[in-house]
Amino acid sequence: MTGELVGYLPVGFPDYAGSVEAAIALLENGVTALELGIPYSDPVMDGPIVQEAANAALQAGFRVPQVFDAVAAIRERSAAPVYVMTYWNPVLQHGVDRFADEFAAAGGTGLITPDITPDAAADWIAASERTGLDRVFLAAPTSTDERLRMIAGASRGWVYAVSTMGVTGVREDVDAKARALVARLRAADAGRVYVGIGISSPDQVREVQSYADGAIVGSAIVRALADGGVRGMAAFARGLAGLG
Numbered sequence: 632m633t634g635e636l637v638g639y640l641p642v643g644f645p646d647y648a649g650s651v652e653a654a655i656a657l658l659e660n661g662v663t664a665l666e667l668g669i670p671y672s673d674p675v676m677d678g679p680i681v682q683e684a685a686n687a688a689l690q691a692g693f694r695v696p697q698v699f700d701a702v703a704a705i706r707e708r709s710a711a712p713v714y715v716m717t718y719w720n721p722v723l724q725h726g727v728d729r730f731a732d733e734f735a736a737a738g739g740t741g742l743i744t745p746d747i748t749p750d751a752a753a754d755w756i757a758a759s760e761r762t763g764l765d766r767v768f769l770a771a772p773t774s775t776d777e778r779l780r781m782i783a784g785a786s787r788g789w790v791y792a793v794s795t796m797g798v799t800g801v802r803e804d805v806d807a808k809a810r811a812l813v814a815r816l817r818a819a820d821a822g823r824v825y826v827g828i829g830i831s832s833p834d835q836v837r838e839v840q841s842y843a844d845g846a847i848v849g850s851a852i853v854r855a856l857a858d859g860g861v862r863g864m865a866a867f868a869r870g871l872a873g874l875g
Contacts, residue, residue, distance in 0.1 A: 643688030661872020741765025
């Protein structure tokens with residue numbers, strides 16, 4: 632069975648309306664779930680392509696409530712899962728419970744939180760339990776078996792397996808450590824495991840889908856949108872999905 636294909640886009644790039652149309656275009660061209668990024672001024676995990684897009688959104692006046700508007704607008708046109716990837720500070724600044732309530736009301740599926748670990752996420756775990764939102768924590772190749780068990784137990788929906796150490800970006804080869812990390816997460820009783828960071832080609836998507844439940848493509852999609860607009864990005868997504 633072919634795994635999921637998750638496409639990442641920052642809300643507000645190239646502008647708010649354009650980001651919503653781009654997200655819909657992904658879903659209409661083979662992407663099965665969305666990962667919407669909240670532009671942030673200190674993106675420690677993001678590579679230069681995503682940073683540049685996020686900076687453009689921030690300079691254009693992006694504000695966190697636009698994420699909820701974007702999710703609601705997408706939900707009106709698609710039933711596909713819509714996740715939000717966010718550093719933790721914007722959630723804290725908005726208020727954890729308030730964020731969870733507004734995100735759930737908009738039709739969001741869950742949060743991907745790259746810079747908070749389950750043992751430091753008690754407020755978010757409580758809020759997600761109350762609202763029924765998924766919580767996706769990240770697992771790295773350097774994580775101990777004990778930490779992988781903690782991550783697997785605390786996550787709901789799926790676990791984000793980081794394919795390699797470092798920031799996001801386009802790479803020629805997806806690190807072989809990803810396959811080993813997925814196997815370790817399976818041994819730690821993780822449910823679904825998706826692999827991200829560095830996936831940028833149809834062959835890489837297929838390779839990841841052969842051993843994981845999903846492949847996440849970020850920087851390559853953002854670059855396709857920046858270079859070719861929505862139409863160019865849609866064609867790129869079709870290629871990633873094996874649709875031509």
